Amino acid sequence: MDEADWLPPNVRAAGTKRALKKGQPLFRAGQRTVGLYEIVSGRVRLVRVDPSGREAILHRADTGDTMTEASLFSPTYHCDAIATTAARVRLYPKAEILAEFARNPEAARAFMARLAHQVMALRMRLERRNIHSARDRVRHFLAVNVGADGRTVMLPGPVKELAADLGLTHEALYRTLARMAADGEISRLGSIIRLARAV
Amino acid sequence: MDEADWLPPNVRAAGTKRALKKGQPLFRAGQRTVGLYEIVSGRVRLVRVDPSGREAILHRADTGDTMTEASLFSPTYHCDAIATTAARVRLYPKAEILAEFARNPEAARAFMARLAHQVMALRMRLERRNIHSARDRVRHFLAVNVGADGRTVMLPGPVKELAADLGLTHEALYRTLARMAADGEISRLGSIIRLARAV
Protein backbone atom coordinates (compact mmCIF):
# COMPACT_ATOMS: atom_id res chain seq x y z
CA MET A 1 0.00 0.00 0.00
CA ASP A 2 3.10 2.11 0.21
CA GLU A 3 3.76 4.86 -2.29
CA ALA A 4 7.08 3.26 -3.15
CA ASP A 5 5.65 -0.19 -3.81
CA TRP A 6 6.50 -0.04 -7.45
CA LEU A 7 10.25 0.12 -6.76
CA PRO A 8 12.10 -3.03 -7.76
CA PRO A 9 13.49 -4.99 -4.80
CA ASN A 10 17.14 -4.20 -5.35
CA VAL A 11 16.44 -0.48 -5.42
CA ARG A 12 14.36 -0.82 -2.30
CA ALA A 13 17.25 -2.63 -0.70
CA ALA A 14 19.58 0.24 -1.52
CA GLY A 15 17.38 2.65 0.43
CA THR A 16 18.98 4.44 3.33
CA LYS A 17 17.12 6.01 6.19
CA ARG A 18 17.59 9.40 7.70
CA ALA A 19 15.92 11.28 10.52
CA LEU A 20 15.16 14.98 10.44
CA LYS A 21 14.35 17.35 13.22
CA LYS A 22 11.58 19.84 12.72
CA GLY A 23 12.84 22.71 10.60
CA GLN A 24 15.91 20.86 9.46
CA PRO A 25 16.71 21.05 5.74
CA LEU A 26 16.91 17.84 3.76
CA PHE A 27 18.53 19.58 0.82
CA ARG A 28 18.99 23.05 -0.57
CA ALA A 29 18.59 24.54 -4.03
CA GLY A 30 21.77 24.24 -6.02
CA GLN A 31 23.01 21.04 -4.38
CA ARG A 32 23.58 17.97 -6.47
CA THR A 33 20.55 15.72 -6.63
CA VAL A 34 20.92 12.39 -4.88
CA GLY A 35 17.78 10.39 -5.54
CA LEU A 36 14.20 9.67 -4.75
CA TYR A 37 12.93 10.34 -1.25
CA GLU A 38 10.13 8.55 0.49
CA ILE A 39 8.61 10.06 3.62
CA VAL A 40 8.45 7.30 6.22
CA SER A 41 6.92 9.52 8.86
CA GLY A 42 6.32 13.20 9.37
CA ARG A 43 6.02 15.89 6.75
CA VAL A 44 8.46 17.69 4.48
CA ARG A 45 7.86 20.79 2.41
CA LEU A 46 9.52 21.87 -0.80
CA VAL A 47 9.96 25.60 -0.89
CA ARG A 48 11.44 28.26 -3.06
CA VAL A 49 12.78 31.13 -1.02
CA ASP A 50 12.60 34.47 -2.74
CA PRO A 51 15.35 37.06 -2.22
CA SER A 52 13.23 38.85 0.36
CA GLY A 53 13.31 35.67 2.42
CA ARG A 54 9.71 34.64 2.10
CA GLU A 55 8.90 31.03 1.34
CA ALA A 56 6.70 29.90 -1.49
CA ILE A 57 5.64 26.34 -0.85
CA LEU A 58 5.88 24.21 -3.97
CA HIS A 59 4.68 20.98 -2.40
CA ARG A 60 4.02 19.35 0.89
CA ALA A 61 4.90 15.69 1.09
CA ASP A 62 3.18 13.69 3.76
CA THR A 63 3.87 10.36 5.41
CA GLY A 64 3.91 7.69 2.74
CA ASP A 65 4.49 10.07 -0.14
CA THR A 66 7.44 10.06 -2.46
CA MET A 67 8.98 13.27 -3.70
CA THR A 68 11.76 14.63 -5.91
CA GLU A 69 10.90 12.34 -8.80
CA ALA A 70 11.87 15.11 -11.21
CA SER A 71 15.26 15.50 -9.56
CA LEU A 72 16.21 12.14 -11.04
CA PHE A 73 16.48 13.96 -14.35
CA SER A 74 18.17 17.11 -13.18
CA PRO A 75 21.72 17.58 -11.89
CA THR A 76 20.80 20.00 -9.11
CA TYR A 77 17.82 20.86 -6.93
CA HIS A 78 15.76 23.88 -7.76
CA CYS A 79 14.17 24.28 -4.39
CA ASP A 80 14.81 23.62 -0.73
CA ALA A 81 13.34 20.72 1.22
CA ILE A 82 12.65 21.40 4.87
CA ALA A 83 11.13 19.16 7.51
CA THR A 84 7.81 20.65 8.60
CA THR A 85 7.64 18.22 11.50
CA ALA A 86 10.16 15.78 12.86
CA ALA A 87 10.41 13.24 10.08
CA ARG A 88 12.06 10.08 8.88
CA VAL A 89 12.82 9.69 5.20
CA ARG A 90 14.25 6.97 3.03
CA LEU A 91 16.55 7.81 0.14
CA TYR A 92 16.72 5.62 -2.93
CA PRO A 93 19.93 6.60 -4.69
CA LYS A 94 19.59 8.09 -8.12
CA ALA A 95 22.36 5.98 -9.63
CA GLU A 96 20.69 2.76 -8.49
CA ILE A 97 17.35 3.79 -9.85
CA LEU A 98 18.56 4.97 -13.23
CA ALA A 99 20.78 1.91 -13.60
CA GLU A 100 17.82 -0.28 -12.82
CA PHE A 101 15.72 1.49 -15.43
CA ALA A 102 18.48 0.95 -17.99
CA ARG A 103 18.85 -2.75 -17.33
CA ASN A 104 15.26 -3.58 -16.51
CA PRO A 105 12.66 -2.15 -18.90
CA GLU A 106 9.87 -3.45 -16.72
CA ALA A 107 11.03 -1.21 -13.88
CA ALA A 108 11.10 1.75 -16.25
CA ARG A 109 7.65 0.87 -17.43
CA ALA A 110 6.34 0.71 -13.87
CA PHE A 111 7.79 4.11 -13.12
CA MET A 112 6.31 5.64 -16.24
CA ALA A 113 2.94 4.14 -15.46
CA ARG A 114 3.10 5.50 -11.97
CA LEU A 115 4.02 8.98 -13.10
CA ALA A 116 1.36 8.98 -15.80
CA HIS A 117 -1.25 8.08 -13.23
CA GLN A 118 -0.08 10.82 -10.95
CA VAL A 119 -0.33 13.32 -13.78
CA MET A 120 -3.86 12.16 -14.46
CA ALA A 121 -4.90 12.37 -10.83
CA LEU A 122 -3.31 15.77 -10.34
CA ARG A 123 -4.95 17.20 -13.43
CA MET A 124 -8.25 15.98 -12.15
CA ARG A 125 -7.78 17.57 -8.76
CA LEU A 126 -6.78 20.80 -10.42
CA GLU A 127 -9.84 20.65 -12.60
CA ARG A 128 -11.92 20.22 -9.47
CA ARG A 129 -10.40 23.34 -8.01
CA ASN A 130 -11.71 25.27 -10.98
CA ILE A 131 -15.21 24.68 -9.69
CA HIS A 132 -16.18 27.63 -7.55
CA SER A 133 -19.18 26.35 -5.68
CA ALA A 134 -18.42 24.15 -2.70
CA ARG A 135 -21.39 21.97 -3.43
CA ASP A 136 -20.37 21.35 -7.02
CA ARG A 137 -16.86 20.61 -5.91
CA VAL A 138 -18.21 17.97 -3.56
CA ARG A 139 -20.39 16.62 -6.37
CA HIS A 140 -17.34 16.37 -8.58
CA PHE A 141 -15.49 14.47 -5.92
CA LEU A 142 -18.39 12.12 -5.36
CA ALA A 143 -18.95 11.53 -9.08
CA VAL A 144 -15.32 10.60 -9.56
CA ASN A 145 -15.13 8.41 -6.49
CA VAL A 146 -18.30 6.39 -6.55
CA GLY A 147 -17.80 2.69 -6.05
CA ALA A 148 -18.81 0.05 -8.55
CA ASP A 149 -22.44 0.29 -7.49
CA GLY A 150 -22.55 3.90 -8.63
CA ARG A 151 -24.04 5.05 -5.34
CA THR A 152 -21.56 4.59 -2.57
CA VAL A 153 -18.48 6.63 -1.75
CA MET A 154 -16.07 5.55 0.96
CA LEU A 155 -14.17 8.51 2.36
CA PRO A 156 -10.49 7.61 2.43
CA GLY A 157 -9.86 9.51 5.65
CA PRO A 158 -11.37 11.99 8.06
CA VAL A 159 -13.64 14.69 6.69
CA LYS A 160 -11.08 17.33 7.61
CA GLU A 161 -8.62 15.74 5.25
CA LEU A 162 -11.15 15.68 2.46
CA ALA A 163 -11.81 19.35 3.11
CA ALA A 164 -8.14 20.15 2.62
CA ASP A 165 -8.10 18.07 -0.54
CA LEU A 166 -11.08 19.94 -1.91
CA GLY A 167 -9.62 23.28 -0.96
CA LEU A 168 -12.37 24.08 1.51
CA THR A 169 -12.29 24.80 5.19
CA HIS A 170 -13.59 21.86 7.18
CA GLU A 171 -16.47 23.99 8.40
CA ALA A 172 -17.54 24.78 4.87
CA LEU A 173 -17.42 21.11 3.96
CA TYR A 174 -19.42 20.01 7.01
CA ARG A 175 -22.04 22.56 6.19
CA THR A 176 -22.14 21.59 2.55
CA LEU A 177 -22.51 17.91 3.39
CA ALA A 178 -25.19 18.75 5.95
CA ARG A 179 -27.13 20.74 3.38
CA MET A 180 -26.81 18.04 0.75
CA ALA A 181 -28.09 15.51 3.26
CA ALA A 182 -30.95 17.80 4.26
CA ASP A 183 -31.88 18.14 0.60
CA GLY A 184 -31.86 14.38 0.24
CA GLU A 185 -29.04 14.43 -2.28
CA ILE A 186 -26.87 12.19 -0.13
CA SER A 187 -27.07 10.24 3.09
CA ARG A 188 -24.18 9.63 5.43
CA LEU A 189 -23.13 6.74 7.61
CA GLY A 190 -19.91 7.88 9.18
CA SER A 191 -17.33 7.83 6.45
CA ILE A 192 -19.68 6.25 3.93
CA ILE A 193 -21.70 8.53 1.71
CA ARG A 194 -24.56 7.18 -0.32
CA LEU A 195 -25.91 9.12 -3.26
CA ALA A 196 -29.61 9.43 -3.81
CA ARG A 197 -29.51 8.45 -7.44
CA ALA A 198 -32.88 9.94 -8.24
CA VAL A 199 -32.28 13.39 -9.75
CA MET B 1 8.07 24.42 -28.58
CA ASP B 2 5.44 21.78 -29.08
CA GLU B 3 4.22 19.66 -26.22
CA ALA B 4 5.14 16.55 -28.19
CA ASP B 5 8.67 17.66 -28.95
CA TRP B 6 10.15 14.94 -26.82
CA LEU B 7 8.77 12.20 -29.07
CA PRO B 8 11.40 10.36 -31.08
CA PRO B 9 11.19 10.99 -34.82
CA ASN B 10 9.95 7.58 -35.83
CA VAL B 11 7.06 7.81 -33.39
CA ARG B 12 6.30 11.29 -34.63
CA ALA B 13 6.28 9.92 -38.13
CA ALA B 14 3.73 7.29 -37.14
CA GLY B 15 1.30 9.98 -36.03
CA THR B 16 -2.04 10.09 -37.78
CA LYS B 17 -4.31 13.08 -37.92
CA ARG B 18 -7.98 13.25 -37.27
CA ALA B 19 -10.53 16.04 -37.29
CA LEU B 20 -13.38 16.33 -34.81
CA LYS B 21 -16.52 18.35 -34.98
CA LYS B 22 -17.63 20.19 -31.90
CA GLY B 23 -19.28 17.74 -29.51
CA GLN B 24 -17.95 14.69 -31.29
CA PRO B 25 -16.45 11.98 -29.09
CA LEU B 26 -12.84 10.98 -29.63
CA PHE B 27 -13.23 7.88 -27.51
CA ARG B 28 -15.55 6.45 -24.89
CA ALA B 29 -14.95 4.78 -21.55
CA GLY B 30 -14.49 1.06 -21.96
CA GLN B 31 -12.97 1.19 -25.43
CA ARG B 32 -9.51 -0.19 -26.01
CA THR B 33 -6.81 2.41 -25.65
CA VAL B 34 -5.00 3.34 -28.85
CA GLY B 35 -2.24 5.75 -27.94
CA LEU B 36 -1.16 9.22 -27.10
CA TYR B 37 -3.13 12.16 -28.46
CA GLU B 38 -1.82 15.57 -29.20
CA ILE B 39 -4.24 18.42 -29.74
CA VAL B 40 -3.22 20.20 -32.91
CA SER B 41 -6.00 22.73 -32.70
CA GLY B 42 -9.15 23.24 -30.71
CA ARG B 43 -10.01 21.84 -27.32
CA VAL B 44 -10.98 18.41 -26.02
CA ARG B 45 -12.36 17.54 -22.61
CA LEU B 46 -12.07 14.31 -20.69
CA VAL B 47 -15.23 13.60 -18.78
CA ARG B 48 -16.71 10.98 -16.59
CA VAL B 49 -20.45 10.75 -17.03
CA ASP B 50 -22.32 9.71 -13.93
CA PRO B 51 -25.41 7.52 -14.21
CA SER B 52 -27.67 10.55 -13.89
CA GLY B 53 -26.06 11.85 -17.08
CA ARG B 54 -24.15 14.77 -15.66
CA GLU B 55 -20.59 15.30 -16.74
CA ALA B 56 -17.68 15.65 -14.37
CA ILE B 57 -14.77 17.17 -16.25
CA LEU B 58 -11.51 15.42 -15.46
CA HIS B 59 -9.35 17.52 -17.69
CA ARG B 60 -9.44 20.03 -20.49
CA ALA B 61 -6.73 19.68 -23.08
CA ASP B 62 -5.98 22.74 -25.12
CA THR B 63 -4.22 23.32 -28.42
CA GLY B 64 -0.68 22.05 -28.12
CA ASP B 65 -1.36 19.79 -25.14
CA THR B 66 -0.93 16.07 -25.08
CA MET B 67 -3.36 13.85 -23.24
CA THR B 68 -4.07 10.20 -22.40
CA GLU B 69 -0.51 9.52 -21.29
CA ALA B 70 -1.84 7.17 -18.64
CA SER B 71 -3.84 5.22 -21.19
CA LEU B 72 -0.55 3.88 -22.52
CA PHE B 73 -0.48 1.69 -19.45
CA SER B 74 -4.09 0.69 -19.31
CA PRO B 75 -6.01 -1.60 -21.67
CA THR B 76 -9.19 0.50 -21.75
CA TYR B 77 -10.25 4.10 -21.26
CA HIS B 78 -11.82 5.12 -18.01
CA CYS B 79 -13.45 8.27 -19.26
CA ASP B 80 -14.88 9.82 -22.39
CA ALA B 81 -13.08 12.34 -24.57
CA ILE B 82 -15.29 14.86 -26.30
CA ALA B 83 -14.38 17.76 -28.55
CA THR B 84 -15.33 21.00 -26.83
CA THR B 85 -14.71 22.93 -30.03
CA ALA B 86 -13.99 21.77 -33.53
CA ALA B 87 -10.58 20.21 -33.19
CA ARG B 88 -7.76 18.44 -34.94
CA VAL B 89 -5.78 15.82 -33.07
CA ARG B 90 -2.82 13.66 -33.85
CA LEU B 91 -2.63 10.12 -32.59
CA TYR B 92 0.69 8.45 -31.83
CA PRO B 93 -0.05 4.73 -31.70
CA LYS B 94 0.52 3.01 -28.40
CA ALA B 95 2.34 0.05 -29.94
CA GLU B 96 4.85 2.33 -31.64
CA ILE B 97 5.50 4.27 -28.52
CA LEU B 98 5.93 1.31 -26.21
CA ALA B 99 8.09 -0.50 -28.74
CA GLU B 100 10.26 2.59 -29.01
CA PHE B 101 10.61 2.76 -25.25
CA ALA B 102 11.67 -0.90 -25.18
CA ARG B 103 14.31 -0.55 -27.87
CA ASN B 104 15.47 2.97 -27.08
CA PRO B 105 16.15 3.70 -23.42
CA GLU B 106 16.80 7.33 -24.19
CA ALA B 107 13.24 7.73 -25.43
CA ALA B 108 11.96 6.12 -22.26
CA ARG B 109 14.13 8.42 -20.23
CA ALA B 110 12.81 11.47 -22.04
CA PHE B 111 9.26 10.40 -21.40
CA MET B 112 9.92 9.79 -17.72
CA ALA B 113 11.61 13.15 -17.39
CA ARG B 114 8.70 14.82 -19.06
CA LEU B 115 6.15 13.15 -16.84
CA ALA B 116 8.16 13.88 -13.73
CA HIS B 117 8.28 17.54 -14.64
CA GLN B 118 4.58 17.59 -15.23
CA VAL B 119 3.98 16.03 -11.84
CA MET B 120 6.15 18.68 -10.25
CA ALA B 121 4.44 21.53 -12.05
CA LEU B 122 0.98 20.21 -11.28
CA ARG B 123 1.76 19.74 -7.61
CA MET B 124 2.94 23.29 -7.50
CA ARG B 125 -0.16 24.66 -9.12
CA LEU B 126 -2.28 22.65 -6.73
CA GLU B 127 -0.29 24.00 -3.83
CA ARG B 128 -0.94 27.48 -5.13
CA ARG B 129 -4.65 26.81 -5.13
CA ASN B 130 -4.44 26.09 -1.42
CA ILE B 131 -3.70 29.75 -0.87
CA HIS B 132 -6.95 31.51 -0.17
CA SER B 133 -6.05 35.15 -0.63
CA ALA B 134 -5.87 36.34 -4.23
CA ARG B 135 -2.93 38.55 -3.45
CA ASP B 136 -0.91 35.77 -1.89
CA ARG B 137 -1.76 33.54 -4.81
CA VAL B 138 -0.39 36.15 -7.17
CA ARG B 139 2.68 36.50 -4.97
CA HIS B 140 3.20 32.77 -5.14
CA PHE B 141 2.98 32.84 -8.90
CA LEU B 142 5.42 35.73 -9.12
CA ALA B 143 7.87 34.18 -6.69
CA VAL B 144 7.94 30.98 -8.69
CA ASN B 145 8.19 32.68 -12.06
CA VAL B 146 10.73 35.43 -11.56
CA GLY B 147 13.42 35.54 -14.18
CA ALA B 148 17.10 35.19 -13.47
CA ASP B 149 17.33 38.77 -12.22
CA GLY B 150 14.93 37.96 -9.41
CA ARG B 151 12.72 40.92 -10.23
CA THR B 152 11.11 40.44 -13.58
CA VAL B 153 8.21 38.22 -14.53
CA MET B 154 7.14 37.79 -18.14
CA LEU B 155 3.50 36.78 -18.40
CA PRO B 156 3.25 33.84 -20.76
CA GLY B 157 -0.09 34.95 -22.16
CA PRO B 158 -2.95 37.36 -21.64
CA VAL B 159 -3.91 38.28 -18.11
CA LYS B 160 -7.23 36.50 -18.51
CA GLU B 161 -5.39 33.26 -19.06
CA LEU B 162 -3.30 33.80 -15.99
CA ALA B 163 -6.48 34.43 -14.05
CA ALA B 164 -7.85 31.07 -15.11
CA ASP B 165 -4.58 29.43 -14.17
CA LEU B 166 -4.66 31.01 -10.75
CA GLY B 167 -8.27 30.06 -10.23
CA LEU B 168 -9.46 33.66 -10.08
CA THR B 169 -11.90 35.61 -12.17
CA HIS B 170 -10.11 38.02 -14.46
CA GLU B 171 -11.73 40.93 -12.66
CA ALA B 172 -10.35 39.79 -9.34
CA LEU B 173 -6.91 39.44 -10.84
CA TYR B 174 -6.98 42.88 -12.50
CA ARG B 175 -7.98 44.42 -9.22
CA THR B 176 -5.35 42.54 -7.28
CA LEU B 177 -2.63 43.59 -9.70
CA ALA B 178 -3.88 47.17 -9.61
CA ARG B 179 -3.76 47.20 -5.83
CA MET B 180 -0.31 45.67 -5.73
CA ALA B 181 0.88 48.30 -8.17
CA ALA B 182 -0.78 51.06 -6.14
CA ASP B 183 1.00 49.77 -3.04
CA GLY B 184 4.27 49.82 -4.90
CA GLU B 185 4.75 46.09 -4.60
CA ILE B 186 4.97 45.66 -8.35
CA SER B 187 5.04 47.75 -11.49
CA ARG B 188 3.66 46.73 -14.83
CA LEU B 189 4.70 47.28 -18.41
CA GLY B 190 2.15 45.39 -20.43
CA SER B 191 2.86 41.72 -19.92
CA ILE B 192 6.02 42.38 -17.94
CA ILE B 193 5.76 42.66 -14.19
CA ARG B 194 8.63 44.01 -12.18
CA LEU B 195 8.81 43.34 -8.46
CA ALA B 196 9.80 46.09 -6.10
CA ARG B 197 12.34 44.07 -4.23
CA ALA B 198 12.35 46.33 -1.21
CA VAL B 199 9.84 44.82 1.23
Add this chain to the structure above:
DNA sequence: CGAGTGATTGACTTAGATCAATGACCGTGG
Protein backbone atom coordinates in the same frame (compact mmCIF):
# COMPACT_ATOMS: atom_id res chain seq x y z
C1' DC C 1 -15.92 49.75 -40.45
C1' DG C 2 -18.03 46.59 -37.31
C1' DA C 3 -17.36 42.37 -34.68
C1' DG C 4 -14.77 40.12 -31.39
C1' DT C 5 -11.48 40.04 -27.62
C1' DG C 6 -8.58 41.79 -23.98
C1' DA C 7 -8.00 45.30 -20.27
C1' DT C 8 -9.92 47.82 -16.74
C1' DT C 9 -12.87 49.80 -13.26
C1' DG C 10 -17.38 50.40 -10.61
C1' DA C 11 -21.34 48.69 -7.72
C1' DC C 12 -23.52 45.02 -5.41
C1' DT C 13 -24.10 40.42 -3.46
C1' DT C 14 -22.92 36.30 -1.48
C1' DA C 15 -20.55 32.12 -0.52
C1' DG C 16 -17.23 30.77 2.12
C1' DA C 17 -13.57 32.15 5.53
C1' DT C 18 -12.97 33.22 10.32
C1' DC C 19 -13.81 33.04 15.07
C1' DA C 20 -16.00 30.47 18.54
C1' DA C 21 -18.10 26.90 21.20
C1' DT C 22 -19.64 22.13 22.24
C1' DG C 23 -19.80 17.18 22.40
C1' DA C 24 -17.87 12.56 21.21
C1' DC C 25 -14.09 9.65 21.26
C1' DC C 26 -9.52 7.81 22.14
C1' DG C 27 -5.27 6.74 24.00
C1' DT C 28 -2.32 7.06 28.03
C1' DG C 29 -0.03 7.90 32.09
C1' DG C 30 -0.56 8.21 36.91
Add this chain to the structure above:
DNA sequence: CCACGGTCATTGATCTAAGTCAATCACTCG
Protein backbone atom coordinates in the same frame (compact mmCIF):
# COMPACT_ATOMS: atom_id res chain seq x y z
C1' DC D 1 -9.59 2.70 36.07
C1' DC D 2 -10.24 7.30 35.22
C1' DA D 3 -9.07 12.03 34.34
C1' DC D 4 -6.87 14.77 30.91
C1' DG D 5 -5.18 16.39 26.62
C1' DG D 6 -5.72 15.83 21.83
C1' DT D 7 -8.29 15.34 17.54
C1' DC D 8 -12.49 14.93 14.89
C1' DA D 9 -17.29 16.29 14.06
C1' DT D 10 -20.61 19.70 14.10
C1' DT D 11 -23.11 24.03 14.34
C1' DG D 12 -23.72 29.21 15.17
C1' DA D 13 -22.57 34.20 14.20
C1' DT D 14 -20.12 37.49 11.70
C1' DC D 15 -17.32 39.55 8.15
C1' DT D 16 -15.11 40.22 3.94
C1' DA D 17 -12.80 38.98 -0.11
C1' DA D 18 -13.97 37.52 -4.27
C1' DG D 19 -17.67 36.47 -7.48
C1' DT D 20 -21.24 38.49 -10.51
C1' DC D 21 -23.17 41.91 -13.42
C1' DA D 22 -22.18 45.79 -16.05
C1' DA D 23 -20.00 49.39 -18.65
C1' DT D 24 -16.08 51.56 -21.18
C1' DC D 25 -11.95 51.83 -23.96
C1' DA D 26 -8.30 50.09 -26.87
C1' DC D 27 -6.99 47.07 -30.47
C1' DT D 28 -6.91 43.80 -34.15
C1' DC D 29 -8.70 41.46 -38.11
C1' DG D 30 -11.10 40.40 -41.97
